[in-house]
Amino acid sequence: MSESAAPGGQTPHDPSDPSADVVAVSLVAKGRGCGVEIMGRRAVRICGRFGEPTLAALELMLESQTPMGIWIDGVPGTRSAMCLWTGSEFFAITLGEGGKWEHFRVGQGLVALRDSWRSGVRGRYRVPHGPLMRPIPDAVELAVLWGFPEPKTFQPVRALAPEPAPRAVRTPRASSSRQPAEPRVSRPRKSAAAKPAKPEPAPLKICDRCFMALPATGRCDCGG
Secondary structure (H helix, E strand, O other), rough: OOOOOOOOHOOOOOOOOOHHHHHHHHHHHOOOOOOOEEEOOOOOEEEEEOOOOHHHHHHHHHOOOOOOEEEEEEOOOOOOEEEEOOOEEEEEEEEEEEOOEEEEEEOOOOOHHHHHHOOOHHHHHEEEOOOOOOOOOHHHHHHHHHHOOOOOEEOHHHHOOOOOOOOOOOOOOOOOOOOOOOOOOOOOOOOOOOOOOOOOOOOOEEOOOOOEOOOOOOOOOOOO
């Protein structure tokens, strides 16, 4: 993408002869308390705090009658964006980490694009270039041609998740080398000792004479 030199020998990136639209946008931004730096005939850098930098650039460009670019340089902690308007093509680059590149073709003008941006349907004007994280060469060339530094975006590096620690493998216990215990043999209980039997009494001896029991002496009192 190329642009011829401006009248009077001025080149597009010469900030000494800004276009009327760049001057007008610069005055509006200064009135809102923003820092302003004219970087080329069609390029202006605006420093401040903006919730949605691309929408802020669109709002500032609405009255522009000629091609121009706005670099919204957000304060630390906020996003930055670079927007380039050629009259029919609009490039929106969200700068820095997680940045994206968008290209829109709007025949109805910037007001229609601004309204679609607010309502969340700007995709109807988008020109596809693949993944939004992929730089658009025409946008890079135009930004540098107009006096901006080359727009940079990068994607966050995701930390690799630590590998899970290996599980401890339980080793089977070694079998005991001891011999198995011999089964117990129940011993018969000792029976109680039998009591000795009482001696049977000796048979009575009878005296043949008087038929009386003889005493232990064996002699009867009868003299028999």
